Amino acid sequence: xxxxxxxxxxxxxxxxxxxxxxxxxxxxxxxxxxxxxxxxxxxxxxxxxxxxxxxxxxxxxxxxxxxxxxxxxxxxxxxxxxxxxxxxxxxxxxxxxxxxxxxxxxxxxxxxxxxxxxxxxxxxxxxxxxxxxxxxxxxxxxxxxxxxxxxxxxxxxxxxxxxxxxxxxxxxxxxxxxxxxxxxxxxxxxxxxxxxxxxxxxxxxxxxxxxxxxxxxxxxxxxxxxxxxxxxxxxxxxxxxxxxxxxxxxxxxxxxxxxxx
Amino acid sequence: xxxxxxxxxxxxxxxxxxxxxxxxxxxxxxxxxxxxxxxxxxxxxxxxxxxxxxxxxxxxxxxxxxxxxxxxxxxxxxxxxxxxxxxxxxxxxxxxxxxxxxxxxxxxxxxxxxxxxxxxxxxxxxxxxxxxxxxxxxxxxxxxxxxxxxxxxxxxxxxxxxxxxxxxxxxxxxxxxxxxxxxxxxxxxxxxxxxxxxxxxxxxxxxxxxxxxxxxxxxxxxxxxxxxxxxxxxxxxxxxxxxxxxxxxxxxxxxx
Numbered sequence: 303x304x305x306x307x308x309x310x311x312x313x314x315x316x317x318x319x320x321x322x323x324x325x326x327x328x329x330x331x332x333x334x335x336x337x338x339x340x341x342x343x344x345x346x347x348x349x350x351x352x353x354x355x356x357x358x359x360x361x362x363x364x365x366x367x368x369x370x371x372x373x374x375x376x377x378x379x380x381x382x383x384x385x386x387x388x389x390x391x392x393x394x395x396x397x398x399x400x401x402x403x404x405x406x407x408x409x410x411x412x413x414x415x416x417x418x419x420x421x422x423x424x425x426x427x428x429x430x431x432x433x434x435x436x437x438x439x440x441x442x443x444x445x446x447x448x449x450x451x452x453x454x455x456x457x458x459x460x461x462x463x464x465x466x467x468x469x470x471x472x473x474x475x476x477x478x479x480x481x482x483x484x485x486x487x488x489x490x491x492x493x494x495x496x497x498x499x500x501x502x503x504x505x506x507x508x509x510x511x512x513x514x515x516x517x518x519x520x521x522x523x524x525x526x527x528x529x530x531x532x533x534x535x536x537x538x539x540x541x542x543x544x545x546x547x548x549x550x551x552x553x554x555x556x557x558x559x560x561x562x563x
Numbered sequence: 564x565x566x567x568x569x570x571x572x573x574x575x576x577x578x579x580x581x582x583x584x585x586x587x588x589x590x591x592x593x594x595x596x597x598x599x600x601x602x603x604x605x606x607x608x609x610x611x612x613x614x615x616x617x618x619x620x621x622x623x624x625x626x627x628x629x630x631x632x633x634x635x636x637x638x639x640x641x642x643x644x645x646x647x648x649x650x651x652x653x654x655x656x657x658x659x660x661x662x663x664x665x666x667x668x669x670x671x672x673x674x675x676x677x678x679x680x681x682x683x684x685x686x687x688x689x690x691x692x693x694x695x696x697x698x699x700x701x702x703x704x705x706x707x708x709x710x711x712x713x714x715x716x717x718x719x720x721x722x723x724x725x726x727x728x729x730x731x732x733x734x735x736x737x738x739x740x741x742x743x744x745x746x747x748x749x750x751x752x753x754x755x756x757x758x759x760x761x762x763x764x765x766x767x768x769x770x771x772x773x774x775x776x777x778x779x780x781x782x783x784x785x786x787x788x789x790x791x792x793x794x795x796x797x798x799x800x801x802x803x804x805x806x807x808x809x810x811x812x813x814x815x816x817x818x819x
Contacts, residue, residue: 397692
């Protein structure tokens with residue numbers, strides 16, 4: 303069993319392997335995200351980005367390897383189930399579709415962790431939810447609406463507010479701009495950068511939106527056939543020297559990566 | 564074609580599914596009796612499973628009681644036993660028809676609803692979101708539904724028993740020329756606490772089956788709207804079969 307280490311990176315993926323339906327989806331993924339850094343994981347559809355995120359968050363069990371938080375194994379071999387809840391409280395996650403709870407109002411969605419996991423009184427939780435709504439520039443008048451009554455962009459803001467309300471140490475973003483118009487997508491990207499900087503947390507995002515990656519990443523890594531094939535500073539993505547990365551960055555159908563149609 | 568291997572594969576698949584469900588039901592049962600408890604969710608489910616099921620349970624019971632009285636009367640006249648209508652109606656309703664029909668009606672209404680609701684949450688990543696928010700969906704979603712069904716189904720069956728007997732009474736006094744006070748007196752004298760208790764025990768078991776199988780199907784659904792639809796269908800079919808099978812087992816055990 304591992305213990306938290308102050309010198310350890312905030313998040314580390316060590317040799318993650320996962321096989322699904324006779325296909326090796328992850329084939330030894332290694333990544334490190336230090337405190338205050340934002341890493342974007344690029345990759346085409348079916349390249350294993352979502353599986354990487356699910357294995358990291360403990361929503362899926364890796365066949366081999368582990369995800370470590372502050373040097374402590376959270377997911378994979380050697381994880382201590384008794385420590386899971388405490389480590390999980392360091393996470394904030396923005397899901398691709400928002401994943402807001404339909405049966406709850408917007409403020410209840412945002413304050414969900416405070417009310418049901420931390421035992422905060424509903425009155426206090428509501429106040430904190432409304433303050434967080436203002437932080438993500440979501441009008442407090444929307445607090446008592448249901449998620450289905452909001453636009454896609456507003457739902458993403460509410461989901462972002464839910465992810466940051468408990469001031470997490472690590473933020474995860476799954477395709478944060480998918481399904482949004484370019485202006486709203488850019489506003490969400492700005493919010494992600496602003497919130498990550500404000501909280502000083504580590505951020506791991508997965509996306510195939512290059513504009514989003516350039517905006518929110520300090521570092522970019524590219525996943526292809528279950529392996530990290532390139533990793534470097536975001537500014538170097540156009541000069542990676544890897545034809546597969548070049549093809550992806552420029553969105554060309556012709557090249558070493560075969561499009562899945 | 565290899566019939567033996569096909570039969571073997573199908574048998575293993577059924578056993579595997581049964582094993583998974585048993586494991587899930589066990590975890591749900593543990594979640595019902597160990598903290599944290601989500602009282603607000605439980606009360607909401609009490610309303611949803613119990614209160615809102617009253618109309619369908621009441622209507623089913625009154626018609627079944629009425630039809631039962633007519634059938635027993637017709638059968639009884641063949642050997643001059645028509646005076647036993649109140650006795651057999653109350654016995655049939657409390658021991659068998661009340662709990663089984665309430666269970667079957669709720670298998671359609673509640674089990675399918677739970678499967679569809681939790682299934683939709685699964686395919687839209689709401690269950691994953693709940694987990695990342697340090698809240699166990701088994702405790703927040705499944706346990707309150709199971710507990711509410713176990714608590715409310717006996718109450719619903721008690722209501723069904725009363726309304727079912729009333730249905731028989733209305734037909735007997737309205738169109739079969741029975742004397743009202745005598746009908747009620749015969750009903751009361753013939754009824755034993757054991758008859759009602761058997762129905763209530765069955766109801767609690769059926770409540771657990773209905774909620775647990777609905778939650779299990781929803782929890783394990785995948786593949787978008789098609790998967791959610793399949794989960795709802797499987798929940799109704801599974802709950803119906805398990806209710807009828809457990810009804811026989813409980814009756815046999817009780818009689819023995």
